[in-house]
Amino acid sequence: MRAFRLPTELWTLAALLALWEAVVVVFRVPEILVPSVRVVFDEIASNPDFYLVQSMHTLSNTLAAFVLSVVFGVGMAIAIVSSRFLEKTLYTVLVALNNVPKVALAPLFVIWLGTGNASKIAMGVMISIFAIVIDAVLGLRSLTPDMIDLGRSMRGSGLKMLLKLRLPNALPSIIAGMKVAMSLSLVGAIVGEFVAAQNGLGFVILSAQGMFRTDRVFAAILLLAAIGTTLYYLMEVLERALIPWHESQRHGTARAPAAVVPKA
């Protein structure tokens, strides 16, 4: 997953699809259970506009949830590390909320926000924001005593300390959180679509299931996999652009700080 060795990765994917096809053909798996790769691709190819529209729907909700999570998540993390009071109140509430299975909240969002995009985006934010907050708080707190002394010896304001030392120092952690949040935003959007929706890939899956159109279900899942993978690689590109100085980007072996993965 590290470098962009597309050929190897593409081969791996191709091999996986080939294995799927082989298993279905060799063991004569009924199409209603698992359709062959060919059937799934035919289904997508027979209705490309439909699948494009549905994918874009899910993708835009996912990205909206992700961006909101990053903005509010980092904002909350800054507030939490800047204030003892907020650390005791806001952070405590967040940690408690994180332990609620957030999928269980999805019906509530539909009641509050309706069946449109807002409830999907809210679900995505709800699920992904904890990854950002927790990792950002971790990163913002990891300023070494040396760096704090350096900042104090230069007699800058608290804002300078934040912008010049704390935030850049926290960036690797924040990006680790962003990577997790990106996948979780997609989960949130799909959960939202499962609960109540008229479009999106989650809706496609649910309605196809009702009609036992397994090929459609797999088509939507395949597209979700493609979207998720693409978003993940975009995050890797972003990571390399934002923190080329970090150990994880300098050598092949070292890793970026591990993300704290909150419960979905």
Added chain:
Amino acid sequence: MAVAALSAANAAAAHAVVPFDDPLAIEIDAVGKTYASSDGAVTALGSVSLDVRRGEFISLLGPSGCGKTTLLRMVAGLEDTTTGHIHLHGRGLDGLGFVFQRDVLLNWRTILQNVLLPIEFRGGRPKQYRDRALALLATFGLAGFENKRPWELSGGMRQRAAICRALIDDPELLLMDEPFGALDALTRDELNVELQTLWHRSRKTTLFVTHSIPEAVFLSDRVVVISDKPGRIVEVLDIDFPRPRGLDIREEPAFGHYSRHLRDVLERHGAFRKR
């Protein structure tokens, strides 16, 4: 030749001391530091008084844990004094540059950006200081490294860059906390010579914490010996060598005399008792 060096030194000194008639840079008045610990209060520093003159290079010499770093940090405003007070003349806390034992260069910045950091912190315009930063880096043999990242440099080069960072805003006061303690002996010698040359040109009031006797003698006008637990000043020794000084002064009999005297003082106050 010694005469020529002496007169050059006097000329430089005369030039640097002009701005004010104020002969003092720092007044340390009965300063003590007590920490609370699980075994009750621990006195890190007894009652220390010292007047530092403008343009003076003073080393604080003592065994590890004697409170010399604490004293330096209190001068820098990084720690509060428990008793007594410290008065900085001139620009006060805004007029000091601090060099830490570790270079604390920021990996997300280039060497040049690291050197310019204090300017950004003080709300100045880094662009206006670019030339000065490059000149400083060149003085320390870092010309051409300004766009490198810290991890691409050796330990000695990194500490040189950290010194440039401390000097970028032309501080009145340079505070150095065992800046060369983590370097190998040869690099340390080199940096001693470079620092000495720089100091000779700029005559910045410097407080230099070290536990190396030769380093203290080589660099200082005065060596202040601080004893262990509780830390207090047990000796203030004037070092009377002409400047600029070369490493060869370490072979001179007077150098050996100073070193031996300082070792005796440290020994008398229990610095080597563990041997």
